[in-house]
Amino acid sequence: MSDDLKRWQSERHAELSSPDSWLGLVGLFWLQPGRNPVGRTATATVVLPHGPALLGDLSWADGRVVWQSADGPEVALATDLHGAPTLVDFENLSFFVVDRDGQLAVRLRDRNWAAKAPFAGLDYFPFDHRWQIVAAWQAIDPPLTMEVPNVSGELKTVSVAHRAVFELAGQQVSLLPMAVGDKEVFFVFRDRSSGRETYGAGRFLKVPVATSGQITLDFNRAYNPPCAFTPFATCPLPPPENWLPFAVPAGEKKWLKPV
Incomplete structure (x- = not known):
């Protein structure tokens, strides 16, 4: 690490x-x-x-x-x-x-x-360089408009002009960003570990902006959204396009509230 x-x-x-x-x-x-x-x-x-x-x-x-x-x-x-x-x-x-x-x-x-209940820390999957994935940063023309729900059931309109595309285990998959800033790109995703080893509603991932048509997705930095820790947050849910068809055993595991 x-x-x-x-x-x-x-x-x-x-x-x-x-x-x-x-x-x-x-x-x-x-x-x-x-x-x-x-x-x-x-x-x-x-x-x-x-x-x-x-x-x-x-x-x-x-x-x-x-x-x-x-x-x-x-x-x-x-x-x-x-x-x-x-x-x-x-x-x-x-x-x-x-x-x-x-x-x-x-x-x-x-x-x-x-x-009353000090924070005991987070559990992580072991670091794995194989989950540092270099993906193609493909333009979407015209941009895609999505209605992204949050945990309260409200919808937010998001315009998506790019997608991260990569191949893993013989499958080509893509992730749509929820926000693209000057320094970082924000994704919300689910995978086959969601609800088992990781938070059921999915996880967040922030990565540096793309350069030369490529973007690096380091899933070792995948982290739990605020809604994993409190019912008083309004977190976006991953769109169906960001439901990965395999488990991602990298990054933060599910946080268990102390009894």
Whole structure:
């Protein structure tokens, strides 16, 4: 195993064991236009596990979200649409607004989550250089338009202009990217290990952008999506085109929640 892969695995562990880990999420609350109370009562839009009956109000109007605490000034909140969202802290709790194709929701986090059940780490398949696959990066003309569902059943329209094509065990297969950036390409895939040794809904893979018509798919870096760790994430599901007809015994294995 290369030092680079060891460093990547170490960074994954640090991310998942931190106070801001996906494991610390304790709620996802969809907002409605207008006033959205935040507090301990069951009638609040954002229900806190402890604290005052009314901590404050989130107001969503004219494309803006404003936080008005019960004893403080108004604060305009940035969502996660264009970067890091604005955090609102209360004791060990922290919440922020996420934008999912124009629908807004609040994610609530307990930053002291690890005191109850510390993160024990991830299991990986042994490194295997055979799963470092150089694929052809083929243009799709005209681009393909797909409706990609997430775990909540909502659909997102994705335009796909390229595919990664490779041959394995006598089969030619392809993967469609969910996003192509300036530095990396993002895939969501399933394989015959899904639901057995790996997370049932599939795994994520980020790789460097293609060069000279080729793209390297290092499945040793395949990793579990946030939905493997919390029910309060909205992860994309792999399209049928990305259901591989063989097992991929590389990368992260299924994470088992401590009992």
